[in-house]
Amino acid sequence: MPVYKAPVADTSFILHDVLDLSRHADLPGFAEATPDTVAAILEEGAKLTETSFAPVNLSGDQEGCTRHADGRVTTPKGFREAYDAYVQGGWLGLSVPEELGGQGLPSTLNTVMQEFASAANLALAMYPGLTMGAVAALIEHASPEQKARYLPKMVEGTWSGTMNLTEPHCGTDLGLIKTKAVPNGDGSFAITGTKIFISAGEHDLTENIVHLVLARIEGAPQGTKGISLFVVPKVLVNDDGSLGERNGVSCGSLEHKMGIHGNATCVMNYDGATGWLVGEENRGLAAMFVMMNEARLAVGVQGLAVSEVAYQNAVAYARDRLQGRSLTGPKNPDGPADPIIVHPDVRRTLMTIRSINEAARALILRTALESDIAHRSPDAAARQKALDFLGLMTPVVKGVFTDLGFDNAVKAQQMFGGHGYVEEWGMSQFVRDARITMIYEGANGIQAMDLVGRKLAKDGGRAVMTFFGEVEAFCKANASDPAMQPYVGPLGEGLGRLQQATMWFMNNAMAKPDNAGAGATDYMHMFGLVAMGYMWGLMAKAALAKEGEPGMAEKLVVGRFYMERLMPETAAQLARISAGADTTMALAADAF
Amino acid sequence: MPVYKAPVADTSFILHDVLDLSRHADLPGFAEATPDTVAAILEEGAKLTETSFAPVNLSGDQEGCTRHADGRVTTPKGFREAYDAYVQGGWLGLSVPEELGGQGLPSTLNTVMQEFASAANLALAMYPGLTMGAVAALIEHASPEQKARYLPKMVEGTWSGTMNLTEPHCGTDLGLIKTKAVPNGDGSFAITGTKIFISAGEHDLTENIVHLVLARIEGAPQGTKGISLFVVPKVLVNDDGSLGERNGVSCGSLEHKMGIHGNATCVMNYDGATGWLVGEENRGLAAMFVMMNEARLAVGVQGLAVSEVAYQNAVAYARDRLQGRSLTGPKNPDGPADPIIVHPDVRRTLMTIRSINEAARALILRTALESDIAHRSPDAAARQKALDFLGLMTPVVKGVFTDLGFDNAVKAQQMFGGHGYVEEWGMSQFVRDARITMIYEGANGIQAMDLVGRKLAKDGGRAVMTFFGEVEAFCKANASDPAMQPYVGPLGEGLGRLQQATMWFMNNAMAKPDNAGAGATDYMHMFGLVAMGYMWGLMAKAALAKEGEPGMAEKLVVGRFYMERLMPETAAQLARISAGADTTMALAADAF
Structure with a gap:
């Protein structure tokens, strides 16, 4: 069975030594996040995910979810117990405001826990993950009455949440949504339509499921401007909070998917189900975007998470498996062969994955911290700056870390040879599970267009200029430190190329958007490489400050590997971007 | 259901206009391969694979193979009928010498058919594919008596073949093989041991299965120098050629794999099974290498094949699926949205896959042609030159085209959004099937080491220098043709980088093999990019000579795309290679 050990020490290093959490003690909830509290949360989170989530990951993939004749869906053996342990630990409310039943701690810590849980069992972690997204949307857009009715149980984990966007003919282009909402005359609406690919749409983990549903009110304008958001509980909720009658929504079938078999991906049929408008009429997409942005960051975290667990298993196998001899003479002379970790190509693979994971973790936690600042800071300018960072990095975190997460799972699987291809070892599952993260919550091509088409030019390029300025200042400040040279040298070069590519778009894409x-995709990946490179700069700086302490020498090596082996890709990316669209678009559609 | 249309026109262009098959009419079998015969073979091959193989591909994946309580294995519904059609068409013997029951045609044409069959149904195509490999090994190493006993039925397709190498504790490192062979005193041996991952090890398509098995004769030297090759039929063959008793070999279980579910991947138990030595005692690895080299090329073909069928389905979907509007204004103004093929990121994806596929096909057929020359030319110098090319390109074709084939299947799947992740559309199957090609017949890291560690330095670098010289001469000969500039310019640059990388190894890897x-992996991919670039140079030249004819203008565009978008990667590869091994190897094994 695959192994998993939550990366507590590395996370702690990032939170304290790189991001210096204590600097933000003035933000609500941060004063409570003392080093001791953070340590306790990391330890408890590690324990829960290692001992409850991970042991049912492979079996959950093999068993999958079952839809019964009456429409009920049951999750794999052991999922209920693991979910209950998660609920009992109060993890769903970790960063929810105390007045809504949560603990009010930084959402940065919640992001840490999302990584641990997703690495240990992605399919299972999605259930509470979707609830958290729905909670975020309700906090932002629901009426006080709606909040009172739904939030306490959701924060507790007794009820779960979903997002219902996709229909058979539309996923990316939500303007095409057909599901309709007809006023019932009592303030509620009758919702009718079919939604597909609904994760956690029906299951046996909670007493109720609160669906957030995009639909078109009769007579609403065409396109995205006529879409409203509704809350549609699986079981209607009485005014006293008790459960009432079953609503007119049911799971028509489960999708047969490549992976995440333990998560019930449902076709949901709404047959005049009773729903209530959330927020303003025809402003549903904007409301859903709160949930989608939360979800996009969470999906980026999933990319890292699968990459991390795949890496750990590849390392364990590479230490055990004896095959061939080192090029520089036997390292295990008494054995029949050397462990394959002696081979440079195996090392290169492991170092590549690791150098990405550690930088991705740093960028994700930095982004989560900016989200906390954006939501909690009393200072409007600080909030704006944080929102800029968040908006800029959301497509990067989602698009780059899921592409790389999948690639890394494939690389890790490769270490196992034929054993990686058979299901018993679990490496195939990591690859199959990771594959969905590149698709859902906006396929990665959409993330790239969000970055290039919206985020770059927004507010006159303020966000991107601020970020470039921050990286430039860091390079300059460390330029004369010889120990920092292996990091800021290549980082500066990568940044220069990224700036050239940005300039190229400014000069060439205004008149010709193709x-x-x-x-776009090359630019998004280039942005990710430079942003990760910057994280390695920060991590190297922090590691040098703690030189001699455990793990710090290794950090410096892995960071150097990143600069030598990952950063050069920016040269190829710049060349591809500068090639422009002419050749790409030259063929007629029927010449393919 | 996925679509498949064999690329007849493109194949014909490569065979006639790029490779000029008619130039080799002096080779045995080539005079018979007239343009008309070749056209008939391509048409018949297309028809068979499109109408018999492709329709049972998705259903074969979903049904998989079944092992029954008595050890029998049955293949999915429809496989038997499709296999019979293949046998009746005489496809197994296409390029086998006439005196052995074949048609004696160029094996280049057999390679074409391997592509068509593997694209239409990889799991099914593997059954006859393995037989062909076994036939090649027997032709080269078996005694006249053994040939007479086994070959006619195998060439006919009534019996099939397998290769039995891997054991639980060894795949790459065959020196660790434990299966033992004890002389029976009558010239035969009793074979005992367990082999794993045996493709087509047991099935219901043929009357008999001829296993080629690596084992160690009692008292043989340790390591690779003590391994012998045996022929072990599933059913013993009487002297008159009729089938006798069941031999002591059986399928213990089927592996649960990520893909190629329609192919029976078996654990094979040898319990004192009767086998006969093939070739010399303790020279089994050398004999098996004939089969492995054939198989490696065939696996490279599989990489291309899956990439091609995945591309075709992505194109079909991109033309149909309406989502969003073109950045340059509606292209389908009367519809609710534009087909996604209008989006540059979708185009970029499709063009990337296509520019790889067409170049890969050219390099594969060029390599197959060299194999024909190596085996059939009366001129020793020509044979040597062809063998050099073959040896050099075998790891490139296997390693690069399977890595890219998998990547391309993933890219094609991405075009489908969520629909790519559900099994009904077949895109998940292409990804899962393609994944094995990177692993079997030598994991791709091994291919890279074969190229860098053995092939480069062999005979004082004769093969690689000849190849570089050929590409250089081509660039020089076309340097003054403005129409060829977009091709030979970037090709020359890529070649220069490849030569630099080669020189770097010469200067830095002798003393320090790490x-x-x-x-190695970067070098292998760099080699592939330059070799494909050279193919694009040749194809552009041929297309310019036929300017105005159908498809030629498109060829020139796709080739230009390759040069603009694929070739720049060589810069990053050179940088990574030149970084050397110091950082990669710096960590202790227990620091991972």
Whole structure:
């Protein structure tokens, strides 16, 4: 069975030594996040995910979810117990405001826990993950009455949440939504339509499921401007909070998917189900975007999470498996062969994954911290700056870390040879599970267009200029430190190329937007490489300050590997972006 | 259900206009391969694979193989009928010498058919594919008596073949093989041991299965020098050629794999099974290498094949699926949205896959043609030159085209959004099937080491220098043709970088072999990019000579895309290779 050990020490290093959490003690909830509290949360989170989530991951994949004739869906053996342990630990409310039943701690810590849980069991972690997204949308947009009715049970974990966007003919282009909402005359609406790919749409983990549903009110304008958001509980909730009658929503079937078999991906049928408008009429997409942005960051975390657990298993196998001899003479002379970790190509693979994971973790936690600042700071300028960072990095975290997470799972699987291809070892599951993260919550091509088409130019390029300025200042401040040279040298070069690519878009994509579209994916990955490189700069600086302490020498090596082996890709990316769209778009559609 | 249309026109262009098959009419079998015969073979091959193989691909994946309580294995519904059609078409013997029951045609044409069959149904195509590999090994190493006993039925397709190498504790490192062979005193041996991951080890498609098995004769030297090759039929063959008693070999279980579910991957138990030595005692690895080299090329073909069928389905979906509007204004103004093929990021994806596929097909067929020359030319110098090319390109074709084939299947799947993740559309199957090609017949890291550690330095670098010289001469000969500039310019640059990387190894890897190991995978991919670039140079030249004819303008565009978007990667590869092994190897094994 695959192993998993939550990366507590590395997380702690990032939170304290790189991000210096204590600097933000003035933010609500941060004063409570003392080093001791943080340590306790990391330890408890590690224990829960290692001992409750991980042991039912492979079996959950093999068993999958079952839809019964009466429409009920049951999750794999052991999921209920693991979920209950999660609920009992109060993890769902970790960063929810205390007045709504949570603990009010930084959402940065919640992001840490999302990584641990998703690494240990992605399919299972999605259930509470979706609830958290729905909670965030309700906090922001629901009426006080709606909040009172739904939030306490959701924060507790007794009820779960979902997002219902996709329909058979539309996923990316939500303007095409057909599900309709007809006023019942009592303030409620009758919702009718079919939604597909609904994660956790029906299951046996909670007493109720609170669906957030996009639909079109009769007579609403065409396109995205006519879409409203509704709350549609699986079981209607009486005014006293008790459960009433079953609502007119049911799971028509389960999708047969490549992976995340333990998560029930449902076709949901709404047959005049009773729903209530959340927020303003026809402003549903904006409301849903709160949930989607939360979800996009969470999906980026999933990419890292699978990459991390795949890495750990590849390391364990590479230490055990004896095959061939080192190129520099036997390292295990008494054995029949050397462990494969002696081979440079195996090392290169492991170092590549690790150098990405540690930088991705740092960028994710930095982004989560900015989200906390954006939501909690009393200072409007600080909030704005944090929101800028958050908006800029959301597509990068989602698009880059899920692409790389999948690639890394494939690389880790490769270490196992034929054993990686058979299901018993669990490596195939990591690959199959990771694959969905590149697709859901906006396929990665959409993330790239969000970055290039919206985020770059927003507010006159304020967010991107601020970020470039921060990286430039860091490079300059450390330019004369010889120990920092292996980091800030290549980082500065990568940043220069990223700036050139940005300038290229400014000069070439305004008049010809296809030039932006044809370079978007490369640009997103280039942005990710430079942002991760900056994280390595920060981590190297922090490691040098703690030189001699355990793990610090290794940090410096892994960071150097990143600069030598990952950063050079920016040269190829710049060349591809600058090639423009002419050749890409030259063929007629029927010439393919 | 997924679509498949064999790429007849493109194949024909490569065979006639790029490779000029008619130039080799002096080779045995080539005079018979007239343009008309070749056209008939391509058409028949297309028809068979499109109408018999493709329709049972998705259903074969979903049903899989079944092992019954008595050890029998049955293949999915429809496999038997499709296999019979293949046998009746005489496809197994297409390029086998006429005196052995074949048609004696160029094996280049057999390679074409391997692509069509693997694209249409990889799991099914593997059954006859393995037989062909076993036939090749027997032709080269078996005694006349053994040939007479086994080959006619195998060439006919009534019996199939397998290769039995891997054991639970060894795959790459065959020196660790434990299966033992004890002389029976009558010239035969009793074979005992367990083999795993045996493709087509047991099934219901043929009357008999001829296993080629690596085992160690009692008292043989340790390691690779003590391994012998045996032929072990599932059913013993009487002297008159009729089937006798069941031999002591059986399928213990089927592996639960990520993909190729329609192919029976078996644990094979040898319990004193009767086998006969093939070739010399203790020279089994050398004999098996004939089969492995054939198989490696065939696996490279599989990589291309899955990439091609995945591409075709992505194109079909991208033309149909309406989602969003073109950045340059509606292209389908009367519809609710534009087909996604208008989006530059979708185009970029499709063009990337296509530019790889067409170049891969050209390099594969060029390599197959060299194999024909190596086996059939009366001229020793020509044979030697062809063998050099073959040896050099075998790891490139296997390693690069399976890595890219998998990547391309993933890219094609991405075009489908969520629909790519559900099994009904077949895109998940292409990804899962393609994944094995990176692993079997030598994991791709091994291919890279074969290229860098053995092939480069062999005979004083003769093969690689000849190849570089050929590409250089081509660039020089076309340097003054403005129409060829977009091709030979970037090709020359890529070649220059490849030569620099080669020189770097010469200067840095002799004394420190880890420097070769740490750069091997990048080098292999760089070699592939330059070799494909050279193919694009040749194809552009051929297309320019036929300017105005159908498809030629498109060829020139796709080739330009390759040069603009694929070739720049060589810069990053050179940088990574030149970084050397120091950082890669710096950590202690227990620091991972």
